[in-house]
Amino acid sequence: MTATKTAGPTEGSTDEPFVHPALFYRGEEEYLDGTVPFIREGLKVGHPVAVAVPGPNLTLLRDSLGGDAASVHFLDMTDAGRNPGRIIPRVLRAFADAHTQTHVRIIGEPIWAGRSSVEYPACVQHEALINPAFEGRDLTILCPYDAERLDEDVLTDAYATHPVTISGGSRSTSPSFAPGQIVDRYNRPLPEAPATAEPQHFGVDELPVVRRFAVARGAELGLSGVRLDDLALAVAELTTNSVVHGGGFGSLRIWAGDSQVVCEVRDRGQLNDPLAGRRPAARDQRGGRGLLLVHTVADLVRIHTGAEGTAIRFYLGGC
Structure with missing residues (x-):
């Protein structure tokens, strides 16, 4: 040195x-x-x-x-x-x-x-x-x-x-x-979700159902207004990514953390680009904004990706 x-x-x-x-x-x-x-x-x-x-x-x-x-x-x-x-x-x-x-x-x-x-x-x-x-x-x-x-x-x-x-x-x-x-x-497996946060499984046909579930559960946990809209946007983006890029299906969990709502989406896809979601989207870019939008609205995003798939967990305060 x-x-x-x-x-x-x-x-x-x-x-x-x-x-x-x-x-x-x-x-x-x-x-x-x-x-x-x-x-x-x-x-x-x-x-x-x-x-x-x-x-x-x-x-x-x-x-x-x-x-x-x-x-x-x-x-x-x-x-x-x-x-x-x-x-x-x-x-x-x-x-x-x-x-x-x-x-x-x-x-x-x-x-x-x-x-x-x-x-x-x-x-x-x-x-x-x-x-x-x-x-x-x-x-x-x-x-x-x-x-x-x-x-x-x-x-x-x-x-x-x-x-x-x-x-x-x-x-x-x-x-x-x-x-x-x-x-x-630091690409570490995420801590286990609470046992009470049962997974909601989805494929393309279940996307509307799982998104309505997330919004209803978020409201029960105390989110409202803009924060509830942020939850709806983030869940829509991540569940769509699971269907399009994560093997066609995934699972969603949602629970209450310390003054936060925590939401996790898992699928069988692999996130091979560590900078995904961290690049500003080009004006003429079509698609590719999902994870960027999640980072924009969430208070924290944790990601683990590996051979068995990818877990994306985001946190929203305001509850």
Whole structure:
């Protein structure tokens, strides 16, 4: 591993247009030292800059930037990135694709101390998938990690998902960068559904029945209004995918989680593209939007795929 002192995450990285460093910080001072110069250097040379971090850090950066904050696109990651599966298409690609004529700088902090163990596998897979999603793009995505509050396993994974790390002002090449291994490692079987969530089996003829069942059950569990509409949309997309791409049939379960409704669709198909559902759909694209729509409306999506088939589980709050 080589380490050098650096004034900013992009210094010495001109060989590759896409740069994806992890910033390990301890306390507010290190956080600001690693992010504010990155933002101001970008603004100085005319780079569009976006910041998508959790609310407290968002406020901290806004206040520290002063008048420069007006030139930065801010997003609260606890909202925009609540579901890690929508960060690439709805946050990172949305900003980068709007500025294709110049280098773009983004600070994205998708993993914070409040993330649950249920969310984390989707978070770390997202970090790994940033690399193939943006390979060759003229873009820097800086990802801060709170080294004081996050578990050691999370920091270890950050070395595997980022080719470069920054800590204490020193920039290093990661000795364990292996994003593909992370995607595979966290492709784990999902925890068992409650025994009370009996599977509703369906083929093409049962699609209307199973969709009505899901909406009725969602309403019983406390969903209403837009959230019930989101459930109906997600179930329609996933059950259609099962019939078209998953062997012609599947099963659906739905149950109450912690202040959430949880819905799972299983079929015999295999999801061989880890970036499926994470690419924005082209304007002239016909079909292929189902999983993207599920990621858009859900608070979390967990996926396991293997030789026996695929399970997609999504979570909706608001109940």
